[in-house]
Amino acid sequence: MDKRKALKYAVVLLSAAVLFLCSCGIRPGGRTENAAETAVSTAETETEKETEKETAAETETQTEAETETQTEAETETAAETEKETETETETETETETETETEMENAFYSMELDEELKDRIRGRSYKDDCTVPFEDLRYLHVLHKDIEGNVHEGELICNKRIAVDLLEILQELYENDYPIEKMRLVDEYDAVDEASAADNNSSSFNFRFVSYTTHISKHGYGLAIDINPLYNPYTKMVNGERSVEPANGVPYLDREKEFPYKITRDDLCCRLFLEHGFNWGGDWENSKDYQHFEMPSSVVKSLYPD
Numbered sequence: 001m002d003k004r005k006a007l008k009y010a011v012v013l014l015s016a017a018v019l020f021l022c023s024c025g026i027r028p029g030g031r032t033e034n035a036a037e038t039a040v041s042t043a044e045t046e047t048e049k050e051t052e053k054e055t056a057a058e059t060e061t062q063t064e065a066e067t068e069t070q071t072e073a074e075t076e077t078a079a080e081t082e083k084e085t086e087t088e089t090e091t092e093t094e095t096e097t098e099t100e101t102e103m104e105n106a107f108y109s110m111e112l113d114e115e116l117k118d119r120i121r122g123r124s125y126k127d128d129c130t131v132p133f134e135d136l137r138y139l140h141v142l143h144k145d146i147e148g149n150v151h152e153g154e155l156i157c158n159k160r161i162a163v164d165l166l167e168i169l170q171e172l173y174e175n176d177y178p179i180e181k182m183r184l185v186d187e188y189d190a191v192d193e194a195s196a197a198d199n200n201s202s203s204f205n206f207r208f209v210s211y212t213t214h215i216s217k218h219g220y221g222l223a224i225d226i227n228p229l230y231n232p233y234t235k236m237v238n239g240e241r242s243v244e245p246a247n248g249v250p251y252l253d254r255e256k257e258f259p260y261k262i263t264r265d266d267l268c269c270r271l272f273l274e275h276g277f278n279w280g281g282d283w284e285n286s287k288d289y290q291h292f293e294m295p296s297s298v299v300k301s302l303y304p305d
Helices: 003-023 030-106 114-120 159-174 192-197 246-251 267-274 296-302
Strands: 108-111 136-144 150-158 223-225 233-237 240-244 286-288 291-293
Touching (some): 030 108, 108 159, 150 159, 159 267, 192 240, 240 246
Antiparallel strands (some): 108 136, 136 150, 223 291, 233 240
16 A cells, blocks of 8 residues: 555544544544644645645656657657758759760760861861861850750861860850851851851851951861851951941941840850950951950960961
8 A cells, every 4th residue: 555545544544533532422622633633634735745746747757758759759850851851962963963964965075087077178178278187176065046945066176275165155055145056167168158147156167367368267276256147247448348247237236236246245255255265346457246266376376387
């Protein structure tokens, strides 16, 4: 029998004894009655204390159980969150890797194989070309037109600028910078006027600077024209204005707004300047808004003769 039950039992016996004495005409008086009442009161107090202790213990046990359950739930939630985060990170990493792989497959350079040599021989690579095939590189890229349509593009350039062009053209592509066409100039029989009139962007084409006997930097593959129709070349010749391509006349007014226009502060121009190219739009005696080239010092260091 536990202490609480014993106290209750004692109270019951004591109460019964008092009642018995009173029924017999014997009334406990003075100290006896007070002692009995005190004993009863003490027993009740003890009982209440024991009840409070048991209630407190039960409450503490329940609180501990609830806390433990909550802790376990929080632990499980944290574990699930961590797992979800790890999964999301892995997914993002896989996506980034896939994107990088796709870009590597889309933007690349290669030496000219026999098939490529046959495509350009007698066209952009003329019989008197002074640049060996070994100095040229074929580039495969992606580009978007003004409507956001994706196209495959190809260029042939000097190996000296191959990496620069890949980096520039990839950044232009990723930023939705519009380039309408990018085909080998040989598809136009290497006629620069025909290629430019069709707004075709190109690089290597062995030829001479207009109205001079100097080899163009395109002839070395060290220059590139971007969206040439909307960014024409112009110069005063014998008092008359020359424009190339001829159908680029409507785009000589650089204050007007029209698609594919290159300005000094746009992304295209900024990227080429950052990679060490000069822009024809900065020239004083003529303007060639389509044109980006390596400085003459680079040409001379590669081809001193």
